[in-house]
Amino acid sequence: MLPFMVPLWYSPFALATGNTFIVKPSPRDPISQVKLAELFDEAGIPPGVYNLVHGGAEVSGALIRHPDIKGITFVGTSKVGKDIYQKCGEMGKRAIVQGAAKNFMIVMPDANTSATIPALMTSFFGNSGQRCLSGANLVIVSEEDIFYNKFLDAFVTAASKIKVGYGLDESIQMGPMQSVDGKERVLSYIERGLSEGANLVLDGRQPKISGDYPDTCFIGPSVFIDVKPEMIIAQEEIFGPVAGVLRAKDLDTAIEIANRSRYGNGNAIFTSNGKSAREFQYRIESGNVGINIGIVAPMAFFPFGGMKESFMGILHGQGRDVIRFFTESKVVIQRWF
Amino acid sequence: MTLNTASEVISLSRKLEEESKSFYQALAQRHPELSEHFLSFAKENEKYTREVERVYYGVITDALEGGFTFRIEPGDYRISTKLQEEISLARAIGAAIKMEEKLQKFYMDSAEQSKSLMADIPRAFAQIVRKRQNRIEELRAMVVMNLNRHEFRSSVY
Numbered sequence: 001m002l003p004f005m006v007p008l009w010y011s012p013f014a015l016a017t018g019n020t021f022i023v024k025p026s027p028r029d030p031i032s033q034v035k036l037a038e039l040f041d042e043a044g045i046p047p048g049v050y051n052l053v054h055g056g057a058e059v060s061g062a063l064i065r066h067p068d069i070k071g072i073t074f075v076g077t078s079k080v081g082k083d084i085y086q087k088c089g090e091m092g093k094r095a096i097v098q099g100a101a102k103n104f105m106i107v108m109p110d111a112n113t114s115a116t117i118p119a120l121m122t123s124f125f126g127n128s129g130q131r132c133l134s135g136a137n138l139v140i141v142s143e144e145d146i147f148y149n150k151f152l153d154a155f156v157t158a159a160s161k162i163k164v165g166y167g168l169d170e171s172i173q174m175g176p177m178q179s180v181d182g183k184e185r186v187l188s189y190i191e192r193g194l195s196e197g198a199n200l201v202l203d204g205r206q207p208k209i210s211g212d213y214p215d216t217c218f219i220g221p222s223v224f225i226d227v228k229p230e231m232i233i234a235q236e237e238i239f240g241p242v243a244g245v246l247r248a249k250d251l252d253t254a255i256e257i258a259n260r261s262r263y264g265n266g267n268a269i270f271t272s273n274g275k276s277a278r279e280f281q282y283r284i285e286s287g288n289v290g291i292n293i294g295i296v297a298p299m300a301f302f303p304f305g306g307m308k309e310s311f312m313g314i315l316h317g318q319g320r321d322v323i324r325f326f327t328e329s330k331v332v333i334q335r336w337f
Numbered sequence: 338m339t340l341n342t343a344s345e346v347i348s349l350s351r352k353l354e355e356e357s358k359s360f361y362q363a364l365a366q367r368h369p370e371l372s373e374h375f376l377s378f379a380k381e382n383e384k385y386t387r388e389v390e391r392v393y394y395g396v397i398t399d400a401l402e403g404g405f406t407f408r409i410e411p412g413d414y415r416i417s418t419k420l421q422e423e424i425s426l427a428r429a430i431g432a433a434i435k436m437e438e439k440l441q442k443f444y445m446d447s448a449e450q451s452k453s454l455m456a457d458i459p460r461a462f463a464q465i466v467r468k469r470q471n472r473i474e475e476l477r478a479m480v481v482m483n484l485n486r487h488e489f490r491s492s493v494y
């Protein structure tokens with residue numbers, strides 16, 4: 001039960017370890033999975049080994065209940081994930097459940113600004129913020145107004161220059177939201193942020209679209225400042241191109257703010273100081289940790305893991321973990337006479 | 338128009354390699370005595386394109402991820418690949434060296450500007466810079482090796 005191309009976190013490992021695999025794509029973006037299944041077919045994978053089943057919650061329920069299905073992997077919201085994890089528990093099935101995220105990008109005053117800004121643009125606005133590894137809260141660590149203002153200005157200026165339009169035009173930097181619903185959800189969070197007292201310094205609600213396209217699903221980059229950790233926009237996953245900027249006096253405070261989140265998927269620090277990086281990597285409660293990396297996606301040979309409400313299960317996706325997930329282990333104790 | 342996205346830069350890289358390849362293929366036809374060298378350069382050009390694309394698809398998980406890194410001005414790397422009818426071998430090699438230097442600069446700038454992406458990407462560009470340096474040296478060596486040939490000498494001096 002996986003969106004977009006996320007099945008590739010699992011299917012190659014499942015097939016390589018001798019399993020058959022059923023993908024139930026998200027009903028919101030099934031086309032990439034149809035294409036992938038066609039490629040599997042073309043590659044000569046025998047019938048029944050890689051399977052594609054479309055549908056919604058009913059189909060998911062049937063898959064979870066089916067006695068021949070030994071395990072479930074899921075990527076989606078934590079709410080649905082929790083339900084699936086619970087049902088898998090009741091059915092005695094193993095499960096990898098990857099849920100929502102609210103990722104913190106912490107910028108230290110010693111960060112290399114010119115390298116950090118593009119990484120943050122990618123993080124916050126790549127894929128229009130529609131991925132579990134997107135940056136959501138930018139925490140600028142600085143007691144001094146000079147660094148805070150300078151960095152904020154660079155961030156907002158870069159975000160305001162992002163070219164929004166048709167995603168398959170290679171000069172376009174940010175495409176549309178995946179659906180009208182998605183856009184509506186983002187707009188409602190922007191309204192929420194305003195009502196909570198955050199200051200919208202970059203408003204993407206009326207984006208300038210490159211090319212002649214209807215604005216049905218388009219939304220531009222938006223940046224809130226004066227965001228407080230207790231605000232809803234700082235806590236909930238918006239899943240869109242909205243950055244909330246918080247300010248912390250030091251690294252301890254920044255880590256404390258990030259660790260207060262109920263999610264722990266992919267948090268990162270931008271610094272040129274080894275001590276800060278080490279402090280961060282040990283103390284941050286996050287399954288994927290980035291040091292000067294905006295999208296902390298591990299390569300396929302490392303496990304992809306979240307913490308807290310971003311993950312339910314024991315073994316993570318990818319890497320050795322997922323090999324163990326798709327196989328049975330045995331211990332042989334022997335004596336010979 | 339400034340190129341910002343990785344896919345635009347890769348398209349430019351593909352175009353430049355394609356133009357450079359055609360240049361060496363034409364040169365090989367014109368000078369069979371050195372065709373082996375020139376055709377191997379043309380083949381390498383295809384390899385460079387593949388190397389960049391492989392890293393891009395292997396490391397950047399979606400096209401937009403590399404969408405904010407570059408500030409490449411394509412006009413800065415325009416190369417002249419047209420071989421004039423009467424051009425001597427020496428001048429043609431001279432033109433090749435100039436072209437290679439420009440391409441090297443393109444990859445150098447791309448490597449520098451992509452440092453905020455995964456290290457594999459600037460590394461791939463930097464590797465092509467190094468390989469191009471070897472090629473420039475090889476082209477220079479060709480000039481030296483052929484200095485004694487009459488046709489070559491007369492065109493150099």
